[in-house]
Amino acid sequence: AAGVIQSPRHLIKEKRETATLKCYPIPRHDTVYWYQQGPGQDPQFLISFYEKMQSDKGSIPDRFSAQQFSDYHSELNMSSLELGDSALYFCASSLRFSSGSPYEQYFGPGTRLTVT
Amino acid sequence: AQTVTQSQPEMSVQEAETVTLSCTYDTSESDYYLFWYKQPPSRQMILVIRQEAYKQQNATENRFSVNFQKAAKSFSLKISDSQLGDAAMYFCAYRRDGSNYKLTFGKGTLLTVNP
Numbered sequence: 140a141a142g143v144i145q146s147p148r149h150l151i152k153e154k155r156e157t158a159t160l161k162c163y164p165i166p167r168h169d170t171v172y173w174y175q176q177g178p179g180q181d182p183q184f185l186i187s188f189y190e191k192m193q194s195d196k197g198s199i200p201d202r203f204s205a206q207q208f209s210d211y212h213s214e215l216n217m218s219s220l221e222l223g224d225s226a227l228y229f230c231a232s233s234l235r236f237s238s239g240s241p242y243e244q245y246f247g248p249g250t251r252l253t254v255t
Numbered sequence: 256a257q258t259v260t261q262s263q264p265e266m267s268v269q270e271a272e273t274v275t276l277s278c279t280y281d282t283s284e285s286d287y288y289l290f291w292y293k294q295p296p297s298r299q300m301i302l303v304i305r306q307e308a309y310k311q312q313n314a315t316e317n318r319f320s321v322n323f324q325k326a327a328k329s330f331s332l333k334i335s336d337s338q339l340g341d342a343a344m345y346f347c348a349y350r351r352d353g354s355n356y357k358l359t360f361g362k363g364t365l366l367t368v369n370p
Contacts, residue, residue, distance in 0.1 A: 231300075
C-alpha cells in the first residue's frame with residue numbers, strides 16, 4: 140500500500156537560510172499534518188490542512204509557513220533558519236470520512252533538518 | 256488543553272517477559288482516541304494500538320494490549336512475550352474525536368529488551 144512520502148529525507152542548511160520540505164499524502168487522503176520532533180523530544184504539532192485550507196495551528200514560528208496544493212501535497216517553508224530548528228519533521232495524512240478509522244493519521248518517514 | 260503524561264522515561268524487560276508502560280492524560284472531552292506509537296532507531300512513527308474512549312473493551316493487537324481506565328484517565332500498554340524488535344521509544348498520544356484534530360504526545364518511554 141502507498142504510504143506518505145516526504146522529501147528530502149535529509150537536509151543540511153546554514154543559519155539564516157531557507158528550507159522547503161515536501162509531503163505527498165496517501166492517495167485520496169484529504170488532510171495533512173506537520174509535526175516537529177526535536178532531539179530527545181516528543182513530536183509537536185505545527186499545522187494542518189484540510190482540503191487545501193488551514194484547519195488547525197500549533198506552535199509554528201512566524202518564520203514558517205505552509206500550504207496544501209490542489210493535488211493535496213503540502214510544503215513547509217522555513218525561513219531565517221536557526222540552530223534550534225534542527226529537528227525531525229514529520230508529515231502525516233488522514234482521510235476525513237472513512238468507513239474504517241476516520242481521521243487515522245499515517246506518518247511519513249520524516250525529514251531530518253540540520254541547521255549549522 | 257489536553258496533556259499526556261508518561262512517568263517512566265526508561266523501562267527494561269527480559270526477552271520473552273511481559274512489560275507494562277504507563278500513560279495518564281487529562282481532558283475535559285468525553286469522546287476521544289488514545290494511541291500508542293512505537294519509534295525505533297529508524298525514527299519512523301509506527302502505530303501500535305488504538306483505543307476509542309467510547310469502547311469499554313480494551314484493545315488488543317497480537318502481543319500488545321491496553322488497560323484503559325476512563326474514569327482514572329489511565330491508558331497503559333502491555334507487551335507480552337517481549338522480543339528484541341520491540342526495543343524502541345514508545346509514545347502515548349491523545350486525539351479528540353471528530354474532524355481532523357491534532358495528536359498530543361507524551362514525552363515517551365524508552366524500552367530496552369535484554370536478551
